[in-house]
Amino acid sequence: AATLDDVKARGKLNCGVATGVPGFAAPDANGRWEGFDVAVCRAVAAAVLGDSDAVEFVPTTGKTRFTALASGEVDMLARNTTWTLSRDVDLKFTFVGVNYYDGQGFLVNKDLGVSSAKELDGATVCIQTGTTTELNLADFFRTNNMSYEPVPIETQAEALQQFNAGACDSYTTDASGLAAARSTFEDPSSAIIMPEIISKEPLGPLVRHGDNEWGDVVRWTLNALVTAEEFGVTSTNVAELSAAAGDNPEINRLLGTEGSLGEMLGLDADWARRAIASVGNYGEVFATNIGEDTPIGLARGLNAQWRDGGLIYSPPFR
Amino acid sequence: MSDMSYVRSEMLPERAPPASSVGVIGWMRANLFSSVLNSILSIVSLVLVVWLLSAFLSWALSPTWSGTSVNNCRELSGGGHVACWGVIRERWVQLLFGFYPPEEYWRPMLAFALLFVAVTPVLFSMISRRMNWVMLCVVLGVTALYLGGLAGSIAGLALLALGAAIAYKALSTDKDARAAEIAEGAKRLPNPLIFTAIFPFLTPWLLWGGSLWLPIAAALGFVLAFYAYRYLAAVLGSLSGLILSVIVALVWWLFMAVPFGNAIGGIIPLDLVQVASRDFGGFMLSLTIGVVAIGCSLPIGIVLALGRQSDLFIVKTLCVGFIEFIRGVPLITLLFVASTLLNIFLPPGTNFDIILRVLIMVTLFASAYMAEVIRGGLAALPRGQYEAADALGLDYWKAQRLIIMPQALKISIPGIVSTFIGVFKDTTLVSIIGLLDPLGLSNSIRADANWIGLIWELYGFIALLFFVFCFSMSRYSMYLERRLRTDHR
Amino acid sequence: MTTTTDPHQASFRLSMLLYDSRYRSMTIQIIALIGFLTLLGWLFSNTANNLADLGKEPSFRFLSEPAGYDINQRLLEYTNRDTHMRAALMGLLNTLLVAALGCVTATILGVIIGVLRLSPNWIVSRLSAVYVEAFRNVPVLLWIVFTMAILIETLPAPKAFRGETPEATMKLFDSVAFTNRGTYIPEPLFSNTLGNLHFFGESSLRFDVSLDLILLAVLFFGGIFASIKIKRRADRIQEQTGDRPTTWYWSLGVIFVPTLIVMVALGFHLGYPELKGFNFKGGIYMRNSLIALWLALSLYTAAFIAEIVRAGILAISKGQTEAAGALGLRPNRTMNLVVLPQALRVIIPPLISNYLNLTKNSSLAIAVGYMDITGTLGGITMNQTGRELETVLLLMLVYLAISLTISAVMNWYNESVKLKER
Amino acid sequence: MSSITLDHHADRSKMQVSEEVAIEINGMNKWYGAFHVLRDINLTVNQGERIVIAGPSGSGKSTLIRCINRLEEHQEGQIIVDGTELTSDLKNVDKVRSEVGMVFQHFNLFPHLTILENCTLAPIWVRKTPKKEAEERAMHFLEKVKIPEQAHKYPGMLSGGQQQRVAIARSLCMMPRIMLFDEPTSALDPEMIKEVLETMVSLAEEGMTMLCVTHEMGFAKEVANRVIFMDAGQIVEQNEPEEFFNNPQSERTKLFLSQIL
Amino acid sequence: MSSITLDHHADRSKMQVSEEVAIEINGMNKWYGAFHVLRDINLTVNQGERIVIAGPSGSGKSTLIRCINRLEEHQEGQIIVDGTELTSDLKNVDKVRSEVGMVFQHFNLFPHLTILENCTLAPIWVRKTPKKEAEERAMHFLEKVKIPEQAHKYPGMLSGGQQQRVAIARSLCMMPRIMLFDEPTSALDPEMIKEVLETMVSLAEEGMTMLCVTHEMGFAKEVANRVIFMDAGQIVEQNEPEEFFNNPQSERTKLFLSQIL
Numbered sequence A: 001a002a003t004l005d006d007v008k009a010r011g012k013l014n015c016g017v018a019t020g021v022p023g024f025a026a027p028d029a030n031g032r033w034e035g036f037d038v039a040v041c042r043a044v045a046a047a048v049l050g051d052s053d054a055v056e057f058v059p060t061t062g063k064t065r066f067t068a069l070a071s072g073e074v075d076m077l078a079r080n081t082t083w084t085l086s087r088d089v090d091l092k093f094t095f096v097g098v099n100y101y102d103g104q105g106f107l108v109n110k111d112l113g114v115s116s117a118k119e120l121d122g123a124t125v126c127i128q129t130g131t132t133t134e135l136n137l138a139d140f141f142r143t144n145n146m147s148y149e150p151v152p153i154e155t156q157a158e159a160l161q162q163f164n165a166g167a168c169d170s171y172t173t174d175a176s177g178l179a180a181a182r183s184t185f186e187d188p189s190s191a192i193i194m195p196e197i198i199s200k201e202p203l204g205p206l207v208r209h210g211d212n213e214w215g216d217v218v219r220w221t222l223n224a225l226v227t228a229e230e231f232g233v234t235s236t237n238v239a240e241l242s243a244a245a246g247d248n249p250e251i252n253r254l255l256g257t258e259g260s261l262g263e264m265l266g267l268d269a270d271w272a273r274r275a276i277a278s279v280g281n282y283g284e285v286f287a288t289n290i291g292e293d294t295p296i297g298l299a300r301g302l303n304a305q306w307r308d309g310g311l312i313y314s315p316p317f318r
Numbered sequence B: 001m002s003d004m005s006y007v008r009s010e011m012l013p014e015r016a017p018p019a020s021s022v023g024v025i026g027w028m029r030a031n032l033f034s035s036v037l038n039s040i041l042s043i044v045s046l047v048l049v050v051w052l053l054s055a056f057l058s059w060a061l062s063p064t065w066s067g068t069s070v071n072n073c074r075e076l077s078g079g080g081h082v083a084c085w086g087v088i089r090e091r092w093v094q095l096l097f098g099f100y101p102p103e104e105y106w107r108p109m110l111a112f113a114l115l116f117v118a119v120t121p122v123l124f125s126m127i128s129r130r131m132n133w134v135m136l137c138v139v140l141g142v143t144a145l146y147l148g149g150l151a152g153s154i155a156g157l158a159l160l161a162l163g164a165a166i167a168y169k170a171l172s173t174d175k176d177a178r179a180a181e182i183a184e185g186a187k188r189l190p191n192p193l194i195f196t197a198i199f200p201f202l203t204p205w206l207l208w209g210g211s212l213w214l215p216i217a218a219a220l221g222f223v224l225a226f227y228a229y230r231y232l233a234a235v236l237g238s239l240s241g242l243i244l245s246v247i248v249a250l251v252w253w254l255f256m257a258v259p260f261g262n263a264i265g266g267i268i269p270l271d272l273v274q275v276a277s278r279d280f281g282g283f284m285l286s287l288t289i290g291v292v293a294i295g296c297s298l299p300i301g302i303v304l305a306l307g308r309q310s311d312l313f314i315v316k317t318l319c320v321g322f323i324e325f326i327r328g329v330p331l332i333t334l335l336f337v338a339s340t341l342l343n344i345f346l347p348p349g350t351n352f353d354i355i356l357r358v359l360i361m362v363t364l365f366a367s368a369y370m371a372e373v374i375r376g377g378l379a380a381l382p383r384g385q386y387e388a389a390d391a392l393g394l395d396y397w398k399a400q401r402l403i404i405m406p407q408a409l410k411i412s413i414p415g416i417v418s419t420f421i422g423v424f425k426d427t428t429l430v431s432i433i434g435l436l437d438p439l440g441l442s443n444s445i446r447a448d449a450n451w452i453g454l455i456w457e458l459y460g461f462i463a464l465l466f467f468v469f470c471f472s473m474s475r476y477s478m479y480l481e482r483r484l485r486t487d488h489r
Numbered sequence C: 001m002t003t004t005t006d007p008h009q010a011s012f013r014l015s016m017l018l019y020d021s022r023y024r025s026m027t028i029q030i031i032a033l034i035g036f037l038t039l040l041g042w043l044f045s046n047t048a049n050n051l052a053d054l055g056k057e058p059s060f061r062f063l064s065e066p067a068g069y070d071i072n073q074r075l076l077e078y079t080n081r082d083t084h085m086r087a088a089l090m091g092l093l094n095t096l097l098v099a100a101l102g103c104v105t106a107t108i109l110g111v112i113i114g115v116l117r118l119s120p121n122w123i124v125s126r127l128s129a130v131y132v133e134a135f136r137n138v139p140v141l142l143w144i145v146f147t148m149a150i151l152i153e154t155l156p157a158p159k160a161f162r163g164e165t166p167e168a169t170m171k172l173f174d175s176v177a178f179t180n181r182g183t184y185i186p187e188p189l190f191s192n193t194l195g196n197l198h199f200f201g202e203s204s205l206r207f208d209v210s211l212d213l214i215l216l217a218v219l220f221f222g223g224i225f226a227s228i229k230i231k232r233r234a235d236r237i238q239e240q241t242g243d244r245p246t247t248w249y250w251s252l253g254v255i256f257v258p259t260l261i262v263m264v265a266l267g268f269h270l271g272y273p274e275l276k277g278f279n280f281k282g283g284i285y286m287r288n289s290l291i292a293l294w295l296a297l298s299l300y301t302a303a304f305i306a307e308i309v310r311a312g313i314l315a316i317s318k319g320q321t322e323a324a325g326a327l328g329l330r331p332n333r334t335m336n337l338v339v340l341p342q343a344l345r346v347i348i349p350p351l352i353s354n355y356l357n358l359t360k361n362s363s364l365a366i367a368v369g370y371m372d373i374t375g376t377l378g379g380i381t382m383n384q385t386g387r388e389l390e391t392v393l394l395l396m397l398v399y400l401a402i403s404l405t406i407s408a409v410m411n412w413y414n415e416s417v418k419l420k421e422r
Numbered sequence D, E: 001m002s003s004i005t006l007d008h009h010a011d012r013s014k015m016q017v018s019e020e021v022a023i024e025i026n027g028m029n030k031w032y033g034a035f036h037v038l039r040d041i042n043l044t045v046n047q048g049e050r051i052v053i054a055g056p057s058g059s060g061k062s063t064l065i066r067c068i069n070r071l072e073e074h075q076e077g078q079i080i081v082d083g084t085e086l087t088s089d090l091k092n093v094d095k096v097r098s099e100v101g102m103v104f105q106h107f108n109l110f111p112h113l114t115i116l117e118n119c120t121l122a123p124i125w126v127r128k129t130p131k132k133e134a135e136e137r138a139m140h141f142l143e144k145v146k147i148p149e150q151a152h153k154y155p156g157m158l159s160g161g162q163q164q165r166v167a168i169a170r171s172l173c174m175m176p177r178i179m180l181f182d183e184p185t186s187a188l189d190p191e192m193i194k195e196v197l198e199t200m201v202s203l204a205e206e207g208m209t210m211l212c213v214t215h216e217m218g219f220a221k222e223v224a225n226r227v228i229f230m231d232a233g234q235i236v237e238q239n240e241p242e243e244f245f246n247n248p249q250s251e252r253t254k255l256f257l258s259q260i261l
C-alpha cells in the first residue's frame, strides 16, 4: 500500500484534474478548485486524510495527464478520461470505476437547420485534441461516407470561441461537455445537441497499475458516494445516521457503525462518513456541480441510479 | 591682385533663421511635409492613428469595472461591443500570483523587491554602495512593519532608522570628505554584492517556504568548498585542489546537507509556511521561471563559454555540441521533455514536480544562449589581459576569476538582459504543457461560466504586463550598451 | 640544434598528469570524456529501467501504423487511413510552408518598417518605433493567439454569405472569400491537363506533381534565365556605349509571353470558390490557423528584422552616402550601388538567425491548431500512441536538421562576403 | 599647424586664372536649427583659382564648402556654380554635382568595391561613359596619383595616404571643373600628408579650380592664390597668401595665425 | 628612432653585474607553425645585467622575450631562468613567472581594478601575502614610480605614461629578480616616454636584471651594459653600447642603425 502510506505521510492528496472544464474542474477567483471531478478528489482526501481540502490539484492537459500519473506526480487522475482497453492494459493504469457515463456528441447552431449528425457532410468540426474524440470522429465520418474538416483545439474555451463565432459548424466532445458548453451561451437554446452519440465514453478516476490497495481506496470511495445516494444518505443526514447504528445494515456498514470495512481498506471506520459529509453523495455532487439547477444543466440520463433506469450502480458494501 | 583682399570691419551678429524654418511651422515642414510623398505618408498615418485610437477607446472606455459576469457587464454598458473589465477586477490578483496563498503575498513581493536590491549593484553602477544598503534596509524595514507584531514593529523601525542613518551620512558627507575618511582608516560599508550572493539562497526560502536551514546548508556547501580549496590548493596544487573541493561540496550536498538542515531546524526552527510549486501561477510563475533560469544559467553558461573557447578538443566539442543542440530545437520540444520525458531519464522513483522540471529544462535552454552571450564578452577582451595575468603568475582559474570574468561579464550585461527578456517572454510557452502562467490562467478563467467568451480584456491585460516589463528592461539594456560604448576605455 | 634531448622522457611521474602541460590537457579531456560518458550511461540506464518498468520498449513501429486522425491543412493528399509517418510528413511540410511564407513576409515587412523608422517624417518614424516596441516586448505566443482571435472574431462566418441580402460578400470581383474559417482564393485549373507524375508508389512518402505546373515552371524559369541574358546584354551595351538600353519590356515579355501561351493551350482557367453546403468549395483554401500563425510570426519577426535593417543601414556611415551624392549619384542609385551592398553584409547574418527563430517559433502552431510537425508528430501521434520518447526524439531531430541546414547556409554566406581588409 | 615641406616647388606660372566666374555666392546665410552657422557670405571664385579656406574649428568652413555642392542646403542668398543656381530643383543639383568634385577628410571610399570600381562607378552610372573608356580614364588618373598598381585591390588594403589619393582620382574621373577639399590631410600621418599634398599641387599646376579647407600652411603658400579666413560663420579676411601670412589685418586673423604657425 | 634626452644621467657605478647567471638560453629554436621565428639562440645573462634588444620589425625580439617567461613555448633547446629550466612542467613555469616581471607595450593594466588593486592582486593571490602587507608594498613601489596619489583611481583615468609606470610598479610588487620590457614606450607620446624611461633608469640603478626590447637608443647608451641586435630570428651582433653604436660590425646592423638614428 505504498501510495496510501505516501498520501498519509504527506498529509496531502495529489490529484490530477483538467485545466478548466466548466462544471467538472475549474479554479474560482480564490483559486479554489470546484467541479464534478474535483469532488471525487475531495472525497478521497476526506476519506483518507479526514480533510477534503488536503488536496493538491494538479492541472493536466490531454498530453501530460498520463505521464503525470505514471511518474507518480499525482496519486490519482480525476479528469474526463475515457476507460479504454489500451489505456488500461498498454498504458498500465487501473480505472477504478465510472463516475460519469458519457458519449461523444455534436453541438450545432440551430439556424444551421441540421437535425442529425448524418447531415453534417462537408461540415467544419471543432474538436478538443488529446483525447479519443478525434479518432471517434474520423471513424464516424468514414463509416458514414461523409467528409468533414477537423479543427483541432487545445482548450474548451478556445473551442467555444470558435463555435460561437461560426468558425466551425459543429463542436464535438463528450455530451456532458457539450451540455456544459451550451449552458454558458448567452442564449442556450440557440444551439442544439444532435441525437447521435457516436461513442461510449465511460469517464472515471484512475490510478497506476500495481498498487491495488490504493486502487481499492479510490474505487470504494467512489462507490461509497454512489451507495450513499442509493440508500438516501446525504451530507445533511450523514452525521445523524452515523451517530449510532440504524436499521439498515448496508448503511451501517457504509458508515462504519457496523463491521470493519474501513479497516480492511487500511482506513478507519469513519472514512465513508467523512467523504459523504464533505462533498455529499453522488446525487448531491451531480446536482451541485452539473445538475439541472446549475448553469451546466445536465439531466441525470445514463447517470441515474440503476433503480431509476440509469447505469450508476455500486457493488454492495459487505 | 590686391583687389581681392578684403577685411571685415565689424562682425555680424547672430540672426534668427527665417520663420519658415523654425518654430512649429518649421518643425512641421521639416518633419512632416518635407516632400509630397512625406505629406501623403503623414496624412495617411494620422488618419490611421486616429481611426485605431478611436476604435480602441470606444471599446476600452466602458463602465464595466464593477461587472460580476459577462451578462452583468452587458447590462452595465448597455450592450454594444465594449470591454468587460470586471474580469480583470475579479482576477487580476490571480493573474499576478496564481494560487499563492493570499496571506503570504508579502513573500513573493518581498522576493521581487529584494531581487531589485540584489541586482542594483550589478546593473546600476552609478548607485553608490550606501544607497544599496539604504534600499535593503528600507525594503526589509517596510516588510517587518507590514508583518507587524511587537517584534516586527521594533525590527522594522530599527531597520528604517538604520537606513535613514546611512542615507543621512551619505548625503551629509561629500566625495572628498569621504575619501579623507577612508584614508584615515574609516571602514567602508561592506560591498552590497554580499547581499547579491545571499539572495539566491534566501529567495527559494521566501517563495517556497519551509526551513531556512536548508538553504543555509546549501550555501554552506559553497563555503566548505571554498575553504577546502584554500587549504587543499596550498597543499596539493590548484587543479587537484579544485577537483577535491568540488567533491567535498558534492558530498556535503548529497549526503550531509539535508540531515544537517533538518537537525538544526529541529533545534532552532526558522520556518515559513510551505507553498507548493503548483500553487505558483500567473505572472509570478513567469517571473520565477525567468529569474531562476537566468540565475542558474549564468554559471552553466560561463562554463560552457569557457569550454567553447578552450583549445581542448574534446571539451570544446562537447560544449559546442550541447550549445548547438539546444539552440537548434524549439523551446517547446524541451518543455515536452520536461513534461513527459524527464522523469524517464532520472533514476526510478525520482519525482520532481512539474515546475521544477520546467525550471531544469528552461535553465538548460537559457544556458546555451547565455554561453553565446558570454563568449561574445570573452571575445571582446583584448589578448593582453590574458597575457598580463599569465605573466603575473596567476593560474587559469585565478586569471578567469579575478581578471577575465569580471570584465567579460560586465561587457555581457546588455546581452544577458536581452536573453532574460527572451526567456521571460518564452515562459508563456509553459501554458502549452498545462502550467497556469498568465496565458494558461486566462484559459482557466474563460472556463468559468461567468467569464466565458472574454478574450481581449484578458489578452490585453497580459500583453500589457509583459510589455511594461520587457520594454523597461530593453530600454535599460539599450542604455547600458550606449554607456559601454562611450565609457569604453 | 638536435643535440638537446628531452630530460623528462625517462622519468615519468604520476604527478605529471596534472602538472605537465603535455599531459595535463590530455588528463582534463579524459576526465571530461569519462564524465560525459558516465552521464550518458546513467541517463541511458535510467531510461532503460524506467521504460522496462512501464513495459514500453522503444520502437518506431508505430510510424507505420494507421494514424486514424485527420489533418485539415495539408499539401499532399492524406486520409486518416494513412500512417503516422505520413501524418508526420504532412506536419513537416506544413512547418516548412509556414516558415517559408513567414520568412518572406517578415522580410518584406521588416525592411519596410526598418526603412520607415529612418524616415525623416516624424510621425511615420514614431509609428514604426511603436510597432517595433509593441511586437518585440510581448510574447510571440500571445501574438499568435491574439491574431487568431482577431481573425475569428472580425471576419464573417460562411453563413453570412448566404441569403438574398448577405451580410458579407466575396471580395475582388467575387473571387476571394475571407471567412473566419479561412480564406479561399481562386485556384488554377487546366482543361487540357497533361496529368500528374506519381512518385514513390504507395509508400508514406508518395506524392504527385502536376505536369502542367512542371511545364509552366520550366517555362517561367527559362524566361527568367532569358531575361538575365537580356540584362547581361544590356550590361555589355552599357559597357560599350555607356548608354543602358531600356529592357524591362523585353524581360517581362520573355518571362510571361511563353508562359501565357502555354497556359492558354492547356486551357487555363481559374476555379472560383463557391459557397456549397456548410463551406466554400473549390479554390485554394488557407485555414485561419495557417493565416494567423503566418501573420503573427511575420509581424513579430518583422519587428526584429526592422531593427536589424535599421542598424545595418545606420552602420553604413553617412560619409558613404555623402561621397556618392558628391559624385552625382541619385539617391536611388546610391541605395542600390553603395548602401545596400554594404548594408547587406551587416544585415544578412542576423537576418538568417531570425529566420531560424521564426522556424522554431512556428512550433507554437499547436496553440491555434495548425497541424505542423509539432501538432502531428509531437501532438496527436504522441497522444494516441503514447510513444513520448520516440516522438520527441524524432521531433528534435527534425528541427535540428532544419536549424543546421540554415546555419550552414549562413556560414557559407558569411565566408563569401567578408570585406577584404589589409 | 604642421608644415610639411614639399619636395618640388610648385610651378606658379602654370596656374592661370581666367576671367570666367566659376562660383558666385551672394549674401548666403545658413542656419542649423536656430544656430546661425554661415552669415552673409559673399564670394566669387574665377575659373582656375586656388583658394585655401582657414579658420578656427567650428567656424563654418566645412559647411560653406558643403553648401557649394549642396550636401547642405542654404536658406538665404544665392549660390551659382558654373552658371547654374543651386535651388531645390534637383536637376540643377545634379548638374552642379557632376561638375564639382569633392574630397573628404575620411576618404569615404566604397569598401565593397575595388579601387578601379570606385573610380569607374560614377562615370558609368552618372556620365554614362562606356565601361572601357571609364576604366581607361580611371587608370589614367590612378597613374597620375601614382598608384596604378593598386587598381584591383580593395580600399581596406591600402594605407591612408593611398586611400586619399584614390579619393582624389575618383573625383577627377568625373572630369569636374571645380574641386572641393575638406581637410584632405588631417586624418593622415606626416609621411602620407606629403604624398597627398604633392598630388594636389600637381592638380593645381594643371589649372584646376580648387577650394581647399586645410591647415597646411606650406601648401597654402605654395599653391593658393587667395586665402580666406573664416570665423564665427563669416569671412573675416581674404588676401593673397604672401600678404595674408606676413601682414594679417584683422585681430582674429593675427590670433589664429599666432596659434597655428 | 626617437632619442629622448633624459634629465639626469644614470649612475653607472651603481649598476653592478654579479657572476651569478640569471638566464641561460642554449640553442633555442622556435617555430610558429612552419615559420622558423627564432633560430639557435644562445644567450647568457648574469644577475644585474641590463640588456637592450634591438632589431627590425618582425625579427623575433618580442618572441624571444616572451619565451623567457613562457608566454610562448619554445620547441628546441633550453631556457634556464634562475636555475629553473622551462619545460612543460607547470610548476617550473609558475616558479619562473613569479621571479620574472614583464611590462608590455600596451600596459595591459586591469581596467576593472584600481591602481592599488592592480598592484596587490598578484602578491595576494599568487604569493599569498597578507593584504595589508601587499598594500604597503604596493604603495612603496607606487611612490617609487611617483604616482602614489593615483592609488585609488582606475587605470582608465590615467595618462599613458602613468599607466605604464603603474604597470612597472605592478611587476615590481611581485619582487621579481628579472624584469622584461617589450617596447614599453612605443605606444606613448614623447612627453610620457621620458617619465617611463626615467623610472626604468632608476630601476637599473638599483641593480635589477633587465631585458628590454626598445628603440630608445638614448636609453640604451645610458643604461645598457649590452646591446643585442636581432634579425630574421637570429642574434646577429651583441656588444657594449659604445662599441655597438660607434663601431657596428655586421652589415645589417649598420643598415639598421643608419635607419633609426
Ligand SMILES: Nc1ncnc2c1ncn2[C@@H]1O[C@H](COP(=O)(O)OP(=O)(O)OP(=O)(O)O)[C@@H](O)[C@H]1O
Residues within 6 Å of the ligand: D032, D033, D035, D037, D055, D056, D057, D058, D059, D060, D061, D062, D063, D064
Ligand atoms: N548637422 C549639423 N547640425 C547642427 N549643427 C552643426 C551640424 N554640422 C555642423 N554644425 C555646427 O556648425 C558649426 C560649423 O561647423 P563646421 O563643420 O562647418 O565647422 P568647421 O569650420 O569645418 O570646423 P572643423 O575645423 O572642426 O572641421 C559648428 O559649430 C558645428 O557644431
Ligand SMILES: Nc1ncnc2c1ncn2[C@@H]1O[C@H](COP(=O)(O)OP(=O)(O)OP(=O)(O)O)[C@@H](O)[C@H]1O
Residues within 6 Å of the ligand: E032, E033, E035, E037, E055, E056, E057, E058, E059, E060, E061, E062, E063, E064
Ligand atoms: N602568434 C603568431 N603566430 C604566427 N606568427 C607570429 C605570431 N606572433 C608573431 N609571429 C611572427 O613572428 C615574427 C616575429 O614576431 P615578433 O613579434 O617577435 O617580432 P618583433 O621583432 O617583436 O617585431 P616588432 O618590432 O614589430 O614588434 C613575425 O614575422 C611575426 O609575423
Ligand SMILES: [Mg+2]
Residues within 6 Å of the ligand: D061, D062, D063, D182, D183
Ligand atoms: Mg570641418
Ligand SMILES: [Mg+2]
Residues within 6 Å of the ligand: E061, E062, E063, E183
Ligand atoms: Mg614586438
